[in-house]
Amino acid sequence: MVGALSGICECGRGDEGYIKSELVSCVKTLFSKGYVSSGGGNHSVRLRDGSNASHIWITPSGYPRSHLTVDDLVLIDIDGNMLRGDLRPSIEVPFHTQIYRVRDDVSAVSHAHSPYSHALIQTLRIVEVDGHTGVFGLNCSGLSSSPSQQLPLSIPPVIHNLLILEYRQLGSRALARLVGDAFSISNGVKILVLLDHGVIGIGRCIHEAVMHVQLLEEWARCVTIAYRLDKASK
Template sequence: MLLASLREQVCAAAVRSYRSGLVRGTSGNWSARDPLTGLVAVTPSGLPYERMTPDDIVVVNLEGQVVEGGRRPSSELPMHLVIYRRRPDVGGIAHTHSPYATALAVLERELPPVLIEMALVGTRVPVAPFATPGTPEVGEAAVAALAEAKACLLARHGVVAVGRTVEEATVTAALVEEMAHIYHLAAQLGTPEPIPAEVMEALVRKYGGQ
């Protein structure tokens, strides 16, 4: 099986995210890029996560042509490919519809730095402008927002996170949801005040590479 290890990593990240509630049904998608060949392993379209195995992960090239796999790649493949083409440092992508972060995305409201853990993502989680799902324009909007952080909210859509590996991207996506949840709870009790910009910038310099 071509890119066997990478396909196992993508499958594991997707299934684990489903089990932890970052996605429901067949929503969301994951991918990883092989640094040697440039080929991309991506989750298939419309397959329930409880049935997904590494054999179901599709291998494509950067033009989106299927190289190996018997299933259709994710409908959001164009977004993944735009990010990979524009960001050679990215080796993995996680796209989730986690509820608290997506609620902010529906409001087109960024996630401010109210927790020190934000430094692992950036100084904030910005919002990418709305683009029609399944189009390269989603990727273009995400790339611009991801210049500021390791994750962004896709307006009225969900979350996209990037990393050196698909595991790293998935951990970041989970952290964004956790911070969004805490932000929501704090907002019920009062008005969460963001950490000052100069403090966040120092924290990002110290912890942002982790």
């Protein structure tokens, strides 16, 4: 999967129209699969080539994802200034730009409200990362509501550095700082769960960022089903 994505991430590099089209396609896919509500979530891609290098195309605030087109996207710079577009950019511009500042390897960000990922993480034991207030990792010894329960909590390798963040106000600089701090811990960190909020996946292209979001949701769904089946058998 990762090898195949390498080709996809390189395909269209520098082709702004292609990049925007793929961004819209991925947003619609997440909406159709229930990862976001009609106006929920936000997603962006960073341009790498030409005179627009380091400019960012981001989804508009609250616009129906089912009807999104490339003409609805908003162009901003790394400081969050609006450069082009007719709609208001996402409220989460601060954490998108902060991610791009601290992670030069990242060219896309996908933020969704994945239901299984969000719900399951609330039940798991977490431990704070040393030196990073508000940033937590998983303690996979079981569910916090059932300490004796030992579930198969093996996380797919691509997201094994999953981190969980304390709640911060949506769209705030405090949230942006915390997100930036978490992603700066290691280039191996590809996905975050924001408690009482949602999930952020990053990647070399929008397809890779979305893949990380989907892998976490698939894992969370499987663990949730396994837990339910285990309880039903007792």
